[in-house]
């Protein structure tokens with residue numbers, strides 16, 4: 001087996017390693033390198049997954065924005081333990097994150113909402129995310145309604161539209177290696193430090 005492909009350079013701090021991989025993904029992935037799978041568990045204990053966009057990250061966690069009254073929002077309200085997953089096909093790398101989703105501060109959500117294009121702001125008002133939409137027209141009419149309502153006005157952030165920060169308890173880095181002998185490094189939170197181990201593929 002060739003060892004030409006370098007093994008994961010396991011740093012002490014997984015956030016530094018994450019940022020290095022994310023930078024590479026931003027260079028190499030054609031579309032949405034910040035797309036990540038979010039898995040939640042419903043009140044009836046049914047797991048469910050969907051893609052959301054990573055909007056920021058740091059030592060405190062990984063932030064995405066959504067509608068708290070959506071299916072995912074309700075599930076997180078029931079059980080804030082969630083899992084994130086990135087798969088960057090062009091790098092043949094995967095990152096698994098397990099952690100606790102917590103609402104971001106209102107100020108942080110306001111600032112991010114403010115940075116969004118007007119159409120997206122109106123969309124946040126018009127969409128009852130995850131509720132039944134009877135006809136497309138209904139949505140288009142709601143967009144018209146809010147466009148009219150906020151014409152030449154500052155569009156406020158709907159209170160149901162905000163961000164979650166996933167505070168990581170576990171982060172696993174996975175890299176493709178020949179003959180499926182992939183390289184895996186797991187970081188597990190232990191108070192204020194990380195326990196690091198390699199895993200069998």
Ligand SMILES: Cc1cc2nc3c(=O)[nH]c(=O)nc-3n(C[C@H](O)[C@H](O)[C@H](O)COP(=O)(O)O)c2cc1C
Pocket residue numbers: 032035048049050051052053054064065066067070071072073129130
């Ligand atoms: C590339 C991509 C990015 C997405 N980003 C977001 C996002 O940041 N926030 C969001 O609420 N939904 C996003 N969605 C839509 C979600 O996947 C999902 O359809 C929606 O949030 C409703 O999910 P739920 O019914 O499980 O709550 C994205 C979908 C794709 C494919």
